[in-house]
Amino acid sequence: MNKKVKAKGRFSPYVYLVPSLVIFAVFLFYPFAKTIYLSLFKTNKMGEAKIFYGIGNYADLLSSPSFWNSMKVTLIFAVIVVVGSMLLGLITAVLCNKAFPGIRFFSTAYALPMAIASSSAAMIFELMLHPAVGIVNKLLGLDINWLNDPNTALYCVAILTAWLNSGINFLYFSAGLGNIDDSIYERASVDGASGIQKFFSLTLPGLSPIMFYTLVVNIIQAFQSFGQIKILTEGGPNESTNVIVYSIYRDAFFNYKFGSASAQSVILFIIIMLITLVMFRIEKKGVKY
Amino acid sequence: MSEITLRNICKQYENEHFAVKDFNLDIHDREFVIFVGPSGCGKSTTLRMIAGLEDISDGELWIDGQLCNYFEPKDRGLSMVFQNYALYPNMTVYGNLAFALKIRKMSKTEIDKTVRGVAKTLEIEHLLERYPNALSGGQKQRVAIGSAIVRKPKAFLMDEPLSNLDAKLRAQMRIELAKIHKETETTIIYVTHDQTEAMTLGSKIVVMKDGLVQQVAAPAEVYNHPVNLFVAGFIGSPSMNFMKAWVAEEGGHAALYLGSMASDSKIILDGAKGQRLLEKEKGNEVIIGVRPEDIYEYEDAVKGGFDKNSINICKTVSTREVLGAEVVLYFEEQDKTQAVRLKPENMTRVGEDIDLYVDPDRIHVFDLSTEENIFYGKEQQA
Ligand SMILES: Nc1ncnc2c1ncn2[C@@H]1O[C@H](COP(=O)(O)OP(=O)(O)OP(=O)(O)O)[C@@H](O)[C@H]1O
Ligand SMILES: [Mg+2]
Numbered sequence: 076m077n078k079k080v081k082a083k084g085r086f087s088p089y090v091y092l093v094p095s096l097v098i099f100a101v102f103l104f105y106p107f108a109k110t111i112y113l114s115l116f117k118t119n120k121m122g123e124a125k126i127f128y129g130i131g132n133y134a135d136l137l138s139s140p141s142f143w144n145s146m147k148v149t150l151i152f153a154v155i156v157v158v159g160s161m162l163l164g165l166i167t168a169v170l171c172n173k174a175f176p177g178i179r180f181f182s183t184a185y186a187l188p189m190a191i192a193s194s195s196a197a198m199i200f201e202l203m204l205h206p207a208v209g210i211v212n213k214l215l216g217l218d219i220n221w222l223n224d225p226n227t228a229l230y231c232v233a234i235l236t237a238w239l240n241s242g243i244n245f246l247y248f249s250a251g252l253g254n255i256d257d258s259i260y261e262r263a264s265v266d267g268a269s270g271i272q273k274f275f276s277l278t279l280p281g282l283s284p285i286m287f288y289t290l291v292v293n294i295i296q297a298f299q300s301f302g303q304i305k306i307l308t309e310g311g312p313n314e315s316t317n318v319i320v321y322s323i324y325r326d327a328f329f330n331y332k333f334g335s336a337s338a339q340s341v342i343l344f345i346i347i348m349l350i351t352l353v354m355f356r357i358e359k360k361g362v363k364y
Numbered sequence: 365m366s367e368i369t370l371r372n373i374c375k376q377y378e379n380e381h382f383a384v385k386d387f388n389l390d391i392h393d394r395e396f397v398i399f400v401g402p403s404g405c406g407k408s409t410t411l412r413m414i415a416g417l418e419d420i421s422d423g424e425l426w427i428d429g430q431l432c433n434y435f436e437p438k439d440r441g442l443s444m445v446f447q448n449y450a451l452y453p454n455m456t457v458y459g460n461l462a463f464a465l466k467i468r469k470m471s472k473t474e475i476d477k478t479v480r481g482v483a484k485t486l487e488i489e490h491l492l493e494r495y496p497n498a499l500s501g502g503q504k505q506r507v508a509i510g511s512a513i514v515r516k517p518k519a520f521l522m523d524e525p526l527s528n529l530d531a532k533l534r535a536q537m538r539i540e541l542a543k544i545h546k547e548t549e550t551t552i553i554y555v556t557h558d559q560t561e562a563m564t565l566g567s568k569i570v571v572m573k574d575g576l577v578q579q580v581a582a583p584a585e586v587y588n589h590p591v592n593l594f595v596a597g598f599i600g601s602p603s604m605n606f607m608k609a610w611v612a613e614e615g616g617h618a619a620l621y622l623g624s625m626a627s628d629s630k631i632i633l634d635g636a637k638g639q640r641l642l643e644k645e646k647g648n649e650v651i652i653g654v655r656p657e658d659i660y661e662y663e664d665a666v667k668g669g670f671d672k673n674s675i676n677i678c679k680t681v682s683t684r685e686v687l688g689a690e691v692v693l694y695f696e697e698q699d700k701t702q703a704v705r706l707k708p709e710n711m712t713r714v715g716e717d718i719d720l721y722v723d724p725d726r727i728h729v730f731d732l733s734t735e736e737n738i739f740y741g742k743e744q745q746a
Contacts, residue, residue, distance in 0.1 A: 113707065121628070149622070183516060190607075256453075258446055258448055258450040259450050259451070259452055259453070260445070261415075261417045261437075261450065262415070262446055262450040262452075262511075263463075264436070264437040264438055265414075265416070265417070265436075265437045265440075265442060265443060265444045265521075266443070266463055266464040266467060266511075267437065267438040267464060267468065268463075268467050269438070272467060276452070276455075277452060277454070280454035280455075281453070283454070285619050288575075291576070324594050
């Protein structure tokens, strides 16, 4: 009897976890294991493992200039997106942190990118950047084929993504700012601090706990951007926007190189995991209160 | 050198309600001004308007001869201790103390010297490396005071800076503040609920009620010559006893019949005070106020020469409190509990009767409808 109760006590927590574990297993663990498995094979067009290739897929990638280009493009893209979306989110949140007439309109506008599908935003952007009829060229009086020029395409896609991701950052930062006690600003102004001094010595440190999580989420999000690239540039021109996620998609579903695509997925996973781990390490040292 | 003048200062929040109305005050250099009043009477609001944290709806604020209504807080040269501490959570205690100095671009060594000096005065040296969330309420409050006194402002504004300390620490800090005031020779405007702080620290007390200034005067003046019923009841602990009485003339003197005209308990007011009372309130009902320490036993009344002035005031003791240097007896009169402060030798027990004698010179009489002290003004001239 006693034993039975004990045994029950030991297992019952896991019973409650079963539903979520099942969902994770079907949609996460199994595909992940399968990806690692596939990355060690050459596959047929149906995506079935045919010939064991060992680390051959990885070796091929590391010696392929296209892969290294993808890495470089991804890095530039991620830096622009993360810095851009965080700055945009921060600035808009700080602007909306004061009560003024029309604040509701501005808050909604700044949070809106959250609610817009990346594909529809991409299509609107495409129109705006159109070399002949686009409003951007019209306003700037320029004649640039933004999305077809290898020098500008990546920046265009990155800026669009930064804007798309800024909505959720606006929300995070607004919540963070709401947690900062107003009276410390009052004390600072009596103490003689200017607006800029207040921002750097109170606002930024006050946001640092939420800043960290926002940063991690943003980096992961940036690495995983896909829809807008698919619609705007399809990795081109000349692979200048061929970020690694797009390259995975292209290898798997156009070139039917599932093995290589799987290997790239695994590498992307490792990169994201490493970055996240390093950041958690830094965070433990960095935030002190 | 700092002169702060408030001229008809008003504060109206969005709800149109006056939080502060027609506030007039002259604060001279090195004065220690205390704002007292019940919760919500506008003390903090007034202080925040002086600091520049709250817009002034109407009136003029002059600091050292400059109209400061539209000056930014940082340009007013004041320093403030907040009711809720307002410590910077991301800085250590040291950082909190040093913040205002860093902004003023003081040299590192000088900052260090000043901060450590202040920390020593306030006994928070051992806390310098801690963050505010690791401090007790009392420690936070001392850090808040410290961050205000590290620099030399034109005036300190303090909003209940000792409210969260225990009795002993509060007494100690009170003495410390008095010392700081003396040493820094700086004007202090100080908000408090605490009677003792108000009476001991202040060189001038401002009593407020519902956004209106009731009386501005030195502590002793406010205590001995309250302008109205509210001030009389608010200042002093245990507070002043109030009783209704009827005024009549008897043999050229004024007589106050307690409760009703038919009462056999009465107090005789002779001299100028009696004349004034007859002049203003003869035949009327009034409220009389007597402080607990102005009521005596027979022997003391004989010594004071007023044993004939209190007739038939015999009360049954309902509660007895021994406070070491004195004993406070409570009795019921006109459905209110009244207090008498007597010498500790008094042995009257609960349930026993005691004959009481009121010092007629120390009696206050308030008009029933206006609640104003009818002796106020006349007394000062006498
Ligand atoms: N932002 C505001 N909006 C509307 N009314 C306010 C606001 N701040 C304060 N009040 C009102 O103004 C009045 C005065 O408030 P104040 O904070 O000055 O009181 P106080 O005397 O400092 O009280 P306490 O002793 O409790 O601190 C109160 O009735 C309060 O409700
Ligand atoms: Mg207050």
